[in-house]
Amino acid sequence: MLSLTKPTAADHPGTETVTITPSVLYFGTPVVLVVTRNADGSANITPMSSAWALGTRIVLGLAGAGHGVANLLREGVCTLNFASADLWYKVEKIAHTTGRDPVPAHKAAMGFVHAADKFALGGFSPSPSELVSPPRIRECPLQFEAKLVGLHGERPDGANEQGMRIVELDVVRVHAHREIVVPGTNHIDTARWNPLFYVFRHYFGFAEKLGKTFRAEI
DSSP states (O other): OOOOOOOOGGGSTTOOOOOOOOSOOOOOOBOEEEEEEOTTSOEEEEEEOOEEEETTEEEEEEETTOHHHHHHHHHOEEEEEEOBGGGHHHHHHHTTEESOSSOOHHHHHTTOEEOSOHHHHHTOOEEOOSSSSSOEETTSSEEEEEEEEEEEEOOOOTTOTTOEEEEEEEEEEEEEOGGGBOTTSSOBOTTTOOBOEEETTEEEOOOOOOOOOTTOOO
């Protein structure tokens, strides 16, 4: 007989909820190292992890006053380099740095320092791109060359220097380490590709594969 008794938390252990106010809503996506070109022609790396893809378009969420955004606005191109889990310590080496000199007051208050050469500081190696001017990061197993097609969001000003910008990019070329590509195809071997995730300001990797959707091609 169907029970009409209202279920309680005791009926489903672990499902009781509480109302919280997190200091950050950064639930995380794979870490992307955005490489842009500085005004003097040198390269800057911006680590970030607010990104999503639809077709050939990649949408990024970035701090509007960041040096990488300024470079992207000026140059209109960048590379997107997806770090593997084993590169987390290299990413962390440059996490507290900015290409802006002098360092903006709000970033200095958070502990940021200026770094002119983030490739050297992080132990990364540049690889020339084919269709855009900024280099790729050789150590990252997945690398996109991209062009700016849209910029949305609040323009930072003196009252809101940390305003967020939504950056829309079109991917014009994709590079991948041979070891993560299924031989004879254009498919990423998901059993071998182990992306680095940034979840609530902690690094995660080595996720267990659970299965695949009905739309999976391999």
